[in-house]
Amino acid sequence: MRLTLAVLPLLALAGCSSFQAHPDKVTPVPEERLLAYQQPVESGGELVVNRDLGMLGGGCYVAVLVDRRVAARIGVGEQVRLQVPSGTRVLGIGVDKQDDTLCGMGRLNRELAVPVTPGQRQHFRIVSEAKSGFDIRPLAP
Secondary structure, three states: OOHHHHHHHHHHHHHHHHEEEOHHHHEEEHEEEEEEOOOOOOOOOEEEEOOEEEOOOOOOOEEEEEEEEEEEEEOOEEEEEEEEOOOEEEEEEEEOOOOHHHHHHHHOOOOHHHHEOOOOOOEEEEEEEEOEEEEEEEEEO
16 A cells, blocks of 8 residues: 555646657647748758657647747747758747736746758757656657
8 A cells, every 4th residue: 555655646737748749740830920030041950849748737828939039939749940040049948928817927938049051941849847847859860
C-alpha cells in the first residue's frame, strides 16, 4: 500500500510532461495565428518550431517570438516555419497576450540566441514539464 501511495504522485507528474509528436501528427499553425516572419528573406534562414503534445498548458496558445516580436500563436501538436534574416536572432516563447483567459495572465519568458546563416534551417521544440514549466529547446533535424 505504501509503495502504491509513493508511486502514484510520480506517475501523475510524469503524465503532465509533454512528449514529441510523431511527424504525421504535427499540423501547421493556421494562417490566422501566423503574425510575422512568413515571407522569404533574401540570404535568410528558416526556424522551424514544433510544440509537443501533452496536457500541461494544453488549452493555451504560446506566443513564439523572434527578436522579441510575436511571430505566431502556437497550439499543442502544431508547427510554425519562420523566415528570418541571417545573423543572431533571439528566438523565444512567451504568454499569448491575445488570450483573455487565465492562460494569458501568467508569466512566461524563455529565449535562445540563435545564429542564422543564409539558407540554413534549424529545428526547435516547445516542451512543457510539471517541474519546470514551458521551455524552448534546439532539436536535431
